[in-house]
Amino acid sequence: MGRWQPNARERLAEAALELYGERGYEQTTVAEIAKRAGLTERTFFRHYADKREVLFGGAGELEDLFVRAVTGASADAAPIEAVAAGLDAVSEVFADRRAFARARHAVITANAELKERELIKLASLSTALAGTLRGRGVPEPAASLAAEAGVAVFRVGFERWLAAPGDRDLTGLVREALTEFRAVAAGG
């Protein structure tokens, strides 16, 4: 047995999501989160840079996954097709986490500061994707535009998945969003 309970970081993230859900983000103090996790406020800030970041621990892994899938797409795939491969990979990860995704999404959409943080994570993802596409030989601004398109398509598909009843498949909804997107861009 260690001197402290294990998984301090995860306990903090859990406590934060619960409290943000129960009372709202602004009505929750960091001291309360730390207390529920059996830690102190100071320790919270050693694990998370600020009060928002505690909800975004997985953003880095998601970005890596998306980038790897795009990198791994066949060399002759068009930019939008490489992005589509990334969309499939990312969609799979969420398949069995809809309850968690819904709780987290509800908390985030209820607060402007949290929305800001989510947007900058998506922007970071977009930047990483654009870089990956350039690495595949896609010139600018096509790389940036394809990356932005991919993120927009994922977001639309993801939100429809969260709103959908029962057993709709995220991968399918994201693919539908991509198809719609291409029709719109074509002038449909």
Next chain:
Amino acid sequence: MGRWQPNARERLAEAALELYGERGYEQTTVAEIAKRAGLTERTFFRHYADKREVLFGGAGELEDLFVRAVTGASADAAPIEAVAAGLDAVSEVFADRRAFARARHAVITANAELKERELIKLASLSTALAGTLRGRGVPEPAASLAAEAGVAVFRVGFERWLAAPGDRDLTGLVREALTEFRAVAAGG
């Protein structure tokens, strides 16, 4: 002569942009901004909700302008064409403000918190555009996707304009970005 100097709000915005540029956003306190504007910290917060918002006073007008142009596009224009009309209208506004736009953009890109605020303003613009498109009879998710596309295209064109030497025309750069975008979506 009033009891106070006029244009307190504008003086605060000017002082803030100067100080953020000179020392950086984080190294500037609200008390310093207020002092340079000849006011107190408390008065700063009566004009701007927070330390970031002072750089985004014009966001509302820009959104209105964009929305009005899309609303005014010919009734049989495709969604992406209506958005293009909005892009033209917004581009015009910036034509003679490149120096200011550059200073502001440099400050914003130098700081993550300011980037977050910029992103949420663009997201708000996107949401407003999507609503306007739905008002024109465009169904979801086409409306949201066309709106996101419009904002992405503007941002790419805008950044190229800021980076470009001399006398490049913003309207032209944004139109080029739109053309490239449509090619990418088509699978080019």
Next chain:
DNA sequence: AAGGTCCATGACAGTCACTGACATCAAGAG
């Protein structure tokens, strides 16, 4: 086993963004 180092955490004081409550005083209304 004794001693030494490591490192996650605690304790505590401090800065600054932001808010609520109340006071002030020129300008305009009547």
Next chain:
DNA sequence: CTCTTGATGTCAGTGACTGTCATGGACCTT
């Protein structure tokens, strides 16, 4: 001339976040 209005000042308070030093179990060395 008086009254009301509204932008500003003053002041006290909360909470996010940081720097610094102390603590003590785990692990390593001998």
